[in-house]
Amino acid sequence: MILTLTSPVEIWAHRWPAGIKLAVLSGWTLFLFWLATPLPLGLALAAVVTLQATGGAVFLAHGLRMVRPLVPFIVIVGLWHGWTGDYAAGCVVVLRMIAAVAAANLVTMTTRLSDMIHVIETLARPLAVFGLKPRRLALAIALVIRFIPLMADRMGQIADAWAARSAIRPRWRVLVPATLAALDDADRAAEALRARGGDG
Amino acid sequence: MERNLTHIALFAALIAVLGLVPKIDLAAGVPITAQSLGVMLCGTILGARRGALAVVLFLVLVAAGLPLLSGGRGGLGVFASPSVGFLLGFPVAALVAGWVMQRTTLSPGLAATAGAVIGGIGVLYVFGIIGMSVMLDKSLTEASYLAIAFLPGDAVKAVLAGMITQSLARMRPASLLSRA
Numbered sequence: 001m002i003l004t005l006t007s008p009v010e011i012w013a014h015r016w017p018a019g020i021k022l023a024v025l026s027g028w029t030l031f032l033f034w035l036a037t038p039l040p041l042g043l044a045l046a047a048v049v050t051l052q053a054t055g056g057a058v059f060l061a062h063g064l065r066m067v068r069p070l071v072p073f074i075v076i077v078g079l080w081h082g083w084t085g086d087y088a089a090g091c092v093v094v095l096r097m098i099a100a101v102a103a104a105n106l107v108t109m110t111t112r113l114s115d116m117i118h119v120i121e122t123l124a125r126p127l128a129v130f131g132l133k134p135r136r137l138a139l140a141i142a143l144v145i146r147f148i149p150l151m152a153d154r155m156g157q158i159a160d161a162w163a164a165r166s167a168i169r170p171r172w173r174v175l176v177p178a179t180l181a182a183l184d185d186a187d188r189a190a191e192a193l194r195a196r197g198g199d200g
Numbered sequence: 201m202e203r204n205l206t207h208i209a210l211f212a213a214l215i216a217v218l219g220l221v222p223k224i225d226l227a228a229g230v231p232i233t234a235q236s237l238g239v240m241l242c243g244t245i246l247g248a249r250r251g252a253l254a255v256v257l258f259l260v261l262v263a264a265g266l267p268l269l270s271g272g273r274g275g276l277g278v279f280a281s282p283s284v285g286f287l288l289g290f291p292v293a294a295l296v297a298g299w300v301m302q303r304t305t306l307s308p309g310l311a312a313t314a315g316a317v318i319g320g321i322g323v324l325y326v327f328g329i330i331g332m333s334v335m336l337d338k339s340l341t342e343a344s345y346l347a348i349a350f351l352p353g354d355a356v357k358a359v360l361a362g363m364i365t366q367s368l369a370r371m372r373p374a375s376l377l378s379r380a
Contacts (some may be wrong), residue, residue, distance in 0.1 A: 003274045003368050029280060069273050076346065077336060093337045100280040108265045109276030116264040136205060140257055141264075142369045143209035144216070148268075151210075151217045172360050176367045177235070179214065179241065183375050184209040190202040199202050 004113045007104075011055035013110035018119045021107045028103050032096050038088055041095035043066065048102045059109070066105040068096055074098075117141055118187050135200050154181055204250060211242045212261070219270040224271065225270035233270035236354060239290045240320040240361040241375035243297030244312035245368065253260070259287060270276035285331015286324060293324040297361075301378040308376060309366030316358035 013021065035041050052063040075092050081090025108116075123132050128134065155178050162170035193199055215238035242251035258268065267274035269287075278287065296319030297312070304311045325347050333343035368375050 003267065005267050009360075013206040026274065066275065066277060066339060069271065069278075070281060073336065080338075080342075089337065093335075097282065097335060098281075101277040104276035104280045108277060111265065113265050117245070120260055140205055140209045140212075141261065143206065144212045145256060145266075146263055147210055147213040148216050148220070151213050152220055155217060173243075175218075175237075175360070175364050176371070179216075179364060179368060180244065180372065182210045182214050182373065183207070186206040189205065189206040189210070193206065199205050 005066070005108050006112055007055070007109040009055055009059045009062070011059060011110060011163055013051075013055075013106065014112075016110070018115040019122075021111060022119060022176075025103055029100050032100050032103075037095070038091040038094065038095060041092055041099060042123045043101040045095050045102070048099050050069065052102065052106055062109060063102060063105060066109070068103060070097060088098050139199055147185065147189075149176070150186075150200055151182060154178065207246055208254045208257055209252055211238075211246055211251070212257040215255065215258045216261070216266075216268040219247070219268055225349065229331035235270045236290075236293075236324070237357040237361055238375070240296050240297050240312075240316040240323075240357060241364060243299075243319055244301050244361055244365045244378060245376060246294075246298065247297045247380075248298030249344060250377065251298040251355075252291040253350055255294045259290065262287075271273040272372055282332045282335040284335065287329025288331065289324040292327065294318040295319070296323045296353055298378050301365075307364045307366070308369035308379060313364035314364030316361040317355075319360055320361070321354050324354075344359050344370040 032041065032044060035044065049060075049063075053060050055063075072167055074097075077090055077093050078168045081087055081093075086187050117138075121137055122199075124132060125134055155174060158181075159170050163176065207325065214233060218234035227296045234238075239255055242254045245251070262268050262281060263276055265275050269278060278284070284379055297315035300315030300318055301308075301311050304314070306314065325344075328348050329340055329343045332338065333340050336343065343357060355367040369379070374380070
C-alpha cells in the first residue's frame with residue numbers, strides 16, 4: 001500500500017551501485033555549498049535537470065513533483081530578497097537549494113528501497129558495539145513497513161466506529177485508542193518474536 | 201529485548217501513520233498534520249531512549265525512500281531542504297520530552313505537556329531555526345520569524361500530547377513505559 005519514491009521508469013542510474021551514488025551525492029552537495037555565485041549554481045542546477053531529463057518526460061515530471069515542497073521557501077526567499085534588493089544572494093540561495101534537493105531526489109528515484117536499506121545496514125554495522133546488531137535493525141525496519149498499512153487501516157476503523165456512535169467528529173480522540181492499539185501490537189509482536197527464537 | 205524492539209518499531213510506524221492520515225482535524229477547523237504530535241508521543245509514552253530511537257528509525261525509512269513525511273514527502277531530498285533542521289531535531293525533541301516525563305514527579309498529563317513544550321517546541325525549534333538559517337543563508341533572527349508560523353499548531357499539539365498521555369495513564373497506567 002505504501003509506494004516508495006523509486007521511479008518505475010528505469011534509467012541508467014538505476015544500474016549504479018547505491019553506495020557510489022550516495023558518495024557522489026555527498027560530494028556534489030558539498031560542492032554546491034562551496035559555489036557562491038549565481039552563474040555556476042545555475043549551471044549546476046541545469047546539469048541536474050539535464051540528468052533527470054535523460055530519463056524521459058515521465059521521469060522528469062516525477063522529479064519536478066518531488067521538488068514542489070520547496071515552492072513556499074522559494075516564494076519566501078524571493079519576497080525577502082525582492083524587498084532587500086540583494087537579488088544575487090537570493091538567486092544563490094534558491095538555485096543551491098533546488099540543485100541540492102533535486103540531486104538527492106535523483107538518487108532516491110533511481111535506487112530501490114532494498115538497496116538503500118542494505119547501504120544503511122552497512123553504515124550501521126559499527127553501531128554493533130553499542131548493541132545495535134544489523135539483524136535487529138533489519139527486523140525493526142521490516143516491522144515498521146509491515147505495520148504502517150495495518151495501523152492506517154485501524155485508525156480508519158476507529159474513526160468509523162466513532163462516527164457510527166456519535167454525530168460529533170472524533171478529532172484527536174481517535175489517537176488514544178490508536179496509541180493503545182499500537183502498544184498492544186508491540187506486545188503481541190514481541191511475544192511472537194520470542195516464540196520464534198527472539199530477535200537474535 | 202524483543203519488547204524494546206517492537207515498541208520502537210511500532211511507534212516509528214505510528215509517526216508515519218499520523219503523517220499519512222491527512223489532517224484528522226485535530227482541533228476544530230485547524231487542519232494540522234499530526235506528525236510532530238507523534239514525535240512528542242514517542243517521548244512521553246516510550247520514554248527518552250526508546251522514544252528517540254523510534255524517531256531515528258522513522259527518519260531512516262524516510263531517508264531510504266519511503267514517502268512518510270506529511271504530504272507524502274520523503275527520500276534524501278528532504279534532508280537537503282530548508283526543513284532539515286526540524287527533521288534532525290525530531291529525535292532530540294522526543295529524547296527531551298521523554299526525559300522530562302521520567303525526571304519529574306508531575307502528574308502524567310502535566311509532565312507530558314511540559315515535555316512536549318520543552319522538547320517538541322523549544323528544542324525542536326532551535327534545530328529547525330539553525331537549519332533554515334544555514335540552508336536559506338539568513339541570520340538566526342530572520343530564520344526564527346519563519347518558525348513562528350508553526351507555533352500555534354505546535355502549541356495545540358503539545359496540549360494534545362499531554363491529554364493523550366493523561367488518558368493513557370488513566371486507562372492503563374502500565375502502558376506509560378516512560379513512568380514504568
